[in-house]
Structures are given as C-alpha cells and as structure tokens.
Amino acid sequence: MTVNMKSICAAALFLAMACSPLAAQTITSKSPHSDAHKQLLANQTKSKDQIRLIEKNTFVDLIDDEEPEPDIYTEGWNSKLVNPFKASDVPDSKVIDVTGYAMPCPGFVTSNYGYRAKFGRMHKGIDLKIQSNDTIYAAFDGKVRLTNYEAKGYGNYVIIRHPNELETVYGHLNKFLVKPDDVVKAGDPIALGGSTGRSTGPHLHFETRYMGYAINPAAIFDFANQTTHTDTYTFNKKTYTQARNYAPAATLAKAEKENPYKPSSNTRTTYTVRKGDTLAKIAKAYGMSATSLRKLNGLSAKATLRVGQKLKLR
Numbered sequence: 001m002t003v004n005m006k007s008i009c010a011a012a013l014f015l016a017m018a019c020s021p022l023a024a025q026t027i028t029s030k031s032p033h034s035d036a037h038k039q040l041l042a043n044q045t046k047s048k049d050q051i052r053l054i055e056k057n058t059f060v061d062l063i064d065d066e067e068p069e070p071d072i073y074t075e076g077w078n079s080k081l082v083n084p085f086k087a088s089d090v091p092d093s094k095v096i097d098v099t100g101y102a103m104p105c106p107g108f109v110t111s112n113y114g115y116r117a118k119f120g121r122m123h124k125g126i127d128l129k130i131q132s133n134d135t136i137y138a139a140f141d142g143k144v145r146l147t148n149y150e151a152k153g154y155g156n157y158v159i160i161r162h163p164n165e166l167e168t169v170y171g172h173l174n175k176f177l178v179k180p181d182d183v184v185k186a187g188d189p190i191a192l193g194g195s196t197g198r199s200t201g202p203h204l205h206f207e208t209r210y211m212g213y214a215i216n217p218a219a220i221f222d223f224a225n226q227t228t229h230t231d232t233y234t235f236n237k238k239t240y241t242q243a244r245n246y247a248p249a250a251t252l253a254k255a256e257k258e259n260p261y262k263p264s265s266n267t268r269t270t271y272t273v274r275k276g277d278t279l280a281k282i283a284k285a286y287g288m289s290a291t292s293l294r295k296l297n298g299l300s301a302k303a304t305l306r307v308g309q310k311l312k313l314r
C-alpha cells in the first residue's frame, strides 16, 4: 500500500466513524437550522459515496478496527447453554459434508476471521456486508438450537445445528423469522439482518462451529463466488482457523489465482455467472447498482444471464 493509500484509508476510517451513527437514521428536522441540516446531509451523502468507493479496495483494513464480539460460546452470560460441547470430546480430525449449502447472504466480506492484535482477541466469524433488513438464510438444513440477544456483542443471534454436525451462528439481526426447534432447509429465510449489539453498521456476523470450535468460515465458503470451496471440509484441530486461498475448479481457479480475502483482490475485474445468479444479486455483492452493472456490460434491461458468462465489474 502506498503512502497515499494509507492517508486515504485514515480519512475514510474517520469518515466512517463520523457518519455511521447518522447514516442509520433519517433526519427530518423542521427547525430554523433545517438549511444547515440539508447542507450537512448533502455533504454526508458525498462522504458515504466516497467511503463506498474506498471500501471496495480497502474495507478489510477499515473494519479491522472494529472491536470483535465477545465469544458467545464461552464468554456470554449463558455460555453454558450455548456451548454444550466438551473440548476433550472433540476428535482431532473429522470430515464434514458441506454439499447441501446455501449462502447466508449475498454480501461481500468486510471483516475476516482472525486475531485482532489491537484488542488482543479473536474475531471468530466473518462479517458480510448487508443492508438493514436484508434476508438472512440458513446455510444448511438443520434445526434452530436457540435465538438470543447479547447487547455487548452479537445483538440478536440465531444458532442452527446441522446434520453434518456443524453449527452456524448469525449475529446482529434485526428480526428473527424462526424460533428454537424450528426445522429449516438450506436457503430458508431465518432472519432479517441488521446492526444490533456491538456493531457500527448493518452486517451479518457469521460463524461456522464444529463442537464449539469456531472454524474460519472462509475455509468452507468462498464468499467472493458465493459457493463452497469443495464438497467436504476436513476439520482439524491444527488447521481450523486457516482460510482457504482457492475455490473449486468449477468456479474461481480459472479466473483468479490469488486469495480472494485480501483487500487487494477486491480489485477483481470480472465475475463468472453461476446457476441461480441474478444481475441484482451480483451487483449487490460487489457494492454497485444493477443498473450500473448492466451499463458496464452493455446489457439491455431485458437481457438474461447465462451460466459461464463473464461480467465486467469495473
């Protein structure tokens, strides 16, 4: 990163901190200051646009400064309820079938799993960009183990237990669409996303656990391509924190050799259309409007996507 980029990052971080509480609400003041407010709002919109632009390249740097949530499995007031697993019962290695997956939301990664030196703790999930009240989907078939609220961390969260022995956790939700013991299918709506708990803006905090061990979700899922890396994930006590740097041959390998989770890789220029994609979904995942994605690719409003089609992202 150049010196210039660093100063842009610092400026964007400042703007993000300054604007995010305001961005969440609509100001409708009719006081004599309303002109001043309008001016402020106009400036604010500008700043937000700038952040969005910068975010596309450096958002991981920006959001790394957010304090990670305390671990609900071990630190919450009801962690006994949340973590029924004994570490001594966990096998050293276990092959987990992840074929029946659905992506929890179409958003891109804004904060990775991993150790945060600044706060001296782990971020045990991955943060995905959403708009407030976007639908959140069950990642696999399963049964809702609990829904809960943790003010200092995850806000409203859901834990789902899956037959493949994984558990998935979904945090900062606005509204639950399921209740404990509900049986869900992969891709079923389970909640509306939001910014409850310790959060500076709408995002989904998503965890993948095996018997309490928080696996790096990027070891199982390829969020950039909205797919899984491979059909099985082999849990190993030595490697479960590591992301995988590649995607299956069917999707990413041809298009991209570098790790899709590094900030630099968000300079990716093309996207290969996959089954079930829509223009709106792709546009959203890359932080643009469907209209601008369509224009960029010279597509008419009636154009349909075909699997394998390459779309320009910039």
Ligand SMILES: [Zn+2]
Residues within 6 Å of the ligand: 069, 111, 123, 125, 126, 127, 204, 205, 206
């Ligand atoms: Zn998070």
